[in-house]
Amino acid sequence: MQITDLKCTVIGQNPVIRITTDEGIVGWGEAESPKSYLKPHVLFYRPFLLGEDPTNVERVMLKIRRLGSFKPWGSAVSAIEMALWDIAGKAAGLPVYKLLGGKVRDKVRVYNGAVRFPMSGQTPDHYAANMALMKTSPEKFSIIKQGIGFHSPMPVRLPDFTYGEVREAPFYPNRGLLTERSLKHVIACVEAMKSVLGDEVGLALDCGPGWTVPDAIRLAKALEPLNVMWLEDLITGDYTPYVMAQLYREVTRATSTPIHTGEQIYLRQNFADLIEKQAVRIIGPDPADIGGLAELKWVAEYADLHGILMAPHGIADGLIGLAALVQVCATLPNNYIAFEYPTGKPEWWYDIVDGLPKPIVVDSFITVWDRPGLGVEINPERARRYLPPGDEDFFD
Ligand SMILES: [Mg+2]
Numbered sequence: 001m002q003i004t005d006l007k008c009t010v011i012g013q014n015p016v017i018r019i020t021t022d023e024g025i026v027g028w029g030e031a032e033s034p035k036s037y038l039k040p041h042v043l044f045y046r047p048f049l050l051g052e053d054p055t056n057v058e059r060v061m062l063k064i065r066r067l068g069s070f071k072p073w074g075s076a077v078s079a080i081e082m083a084l085w086d087i088a089g090k091a092a093g094l095p096v097y098k099l100l101g102g103k104v105r106d107k108v109r110v111y112n113g114a115v116r117f118p119m120s121g122q123t124p125d126h127y128a129a130n131m132a133l134m135k136t137s138p139e140k141f142s143i144i145k146q147g148i149g150f151h152s153p154m155p156v157r158l159p160d161f162t163y164g165e166v167r168e169a170p171f172y173p174n175r176g177l178l179t180e181r182s183l184k185h186v187i188a189c190v191e192a193m194k195s196v197l198g199d200e201v202g203l204a205l206d207c208g209p210g211w212t213v214p215d216a217i218r219l220a221k222a223l224e225p226l227n228v229m230w231l232e233d234l235i236t237g238d239y240t241p242y243v244m245a246q247l248y249r250e251v252t253r254a255t256s257t258p259i260h261t262g263e264q265i266y267l268r269q270n271f272a273d274l275i276e277k278q279a280v281r282i283i284g285p286d287p288a289d290i291g292g293l294a295e296l297k298w299v300a301e302y303a304d305l306h307g308i309l310m311a312p313h314g315i316a317d318g319l320i321g322l323a324a325l326v327q328v329c330a331t332l333p334n335n336y337i338a339f340e341y342p343t344g345k346p347e348w349w350y351d352i353v354d355g356l357p358k359p360i361v362v363d364s365f366i367t368v369w370d371r372p373g374l375g376v377e378i379n380p381e382r383a384r385r386y387l388p389p390g391d392e393d394f395f396d
C-alpha cells in the first residue's frame with residue numbers, strides 16, 4: 001500500500017488531516033482547536049510521506065519525527081501519526097488498540113475537560129457554584145478539573161495578584177510572586193470547591209504556567225489536607241516550549257500533593273528528565289502533541305516503571321482526537337487515571353462524524369469500541385458544506 005496524498009483543512013475550529021492511499025483506504029487525524037493556522041505545517045511533511053507504506057507506521061515516522069518540535073510543529077507530526085494508525089488498523093481490519101498491544105481495559109475513564117460552565121466571577125462562592133453545576137452534568141464525571149491562579153482570570157480580575165505587572169494576553173502570560181492575599185484567595189477558592197465535591201468527586205486543578213517555586217510549594221502544602229487529585233502546570237504549561245524538570249522536582253519533593261505536567265511536551269526524549277528524576281507524580285501528554293499514539297503509549301510504560309501516573313491531556317482535540325484518546329488509553333498500564341474529555345465544537349461536529357456511541361460518556365467512562373482503525377469516520381456528504389473557501393476539494 002502507498003500513500004497517495006496528505007491534505008489538511010480546518011473544520012469548525014480544528015485542523016483535520018486526511019491521508020489517502022492507492023488501495024482506497026483513508027486515514028483521519030486531528031489537531032487542537034486553537035491551531036487553525038496549522039495547514040502549512042502539515043503540508044511541509046507531505047513530500048516525505050508520498051509513496052510510503054502507511055501500515056509501516058514507525059518507518060514513516062522516522063522520516064518526519066525529527067522534523068517536529070514542541071507546539072505547533074509537533075502537533076502536525078502527531079496528527080499524521082494518528083492518521084497512519086487509522087489506515088493501518090483499517091488495512092488489518094482491527095481497532096488501533098490491537099495494533100498498540102491490545103486493550104487492558106474495556107472502558108476508559110475521562111474527566112470533564114471541555115465540558116465546562118462559564119464562571120460568573122472569581123470569588124470562592126463563584127467557584128463553589130460552578131462545581132455544583134458541574135456535578136449536574138449528565139456525564140457524571142468522577143474527576144472535575146478547574147483552572148485557578150495563573151490558569152484563570154484571577155491575575156487580571158484581582159487587584160495586586162502578584163508583585164509584578166499584569167498582562168492580558170496571549171495564552172496565560174503572567175508569572176511572578178503572589179501577594180499573601182492572593183495566595184489565601186486561591187486556597188479559599190479550592191476549599192470552596194471541595195466543600196461542594198466532598199470525597200464524592202475528585203478535584204484536579206490547572207494552575208499555570210507562572211508560579212514561582214516558593215509559591216508553588218506553599219500552595220501544594222496548604223492543599224495537602226484537601227486531597228486534590230493533582231496540581232497541573234504550575235511552572236510551565238500552555239505554549240511553554242521547555243520542561244524545567246529540576247524546578248518541578250523541588251516542588252514535588254516538598255509536598256504530598258501530586259504535581260502534574262506534560263501537555264506541551266513533544267517526544268519521549270523531552271519526558272526523560274521529568275520521569276527519571278521523578279520530578280512530578282503525574283504526567284499528561286496529549287496524543288495530538290507528544291508525537292502520536294505510539295509515543296504516548298511508550299512514555300506511559302516508561303512512566304509506570306518509575307512510579308509516575310498518567311492523566312493525558314486532550315481538551316481541544318475534537319472528535320477524531322477523542323477516538324484516538326480512547327484507542328490509546330485502552331492500552332495504557334495501570335498507572336492510567338483518566339483522560340481529559342474533548343467535545344465537538346461547534347455542535348454540528350456530532351452530525352458529521354459517524355461511529356461515536358450515544359451517549360459517549362456514561363458514569364465518567366467511555367466504552368472502548370471495536371471498529372477497525374480509530375473507529376470513527378467523517379462523512380463527506382454532511383461535512384462538505386463546512387469546508388472553508390479554497391479547500392472544497394478536501395474530500396476528493
Ligand atoms: Mg492544562
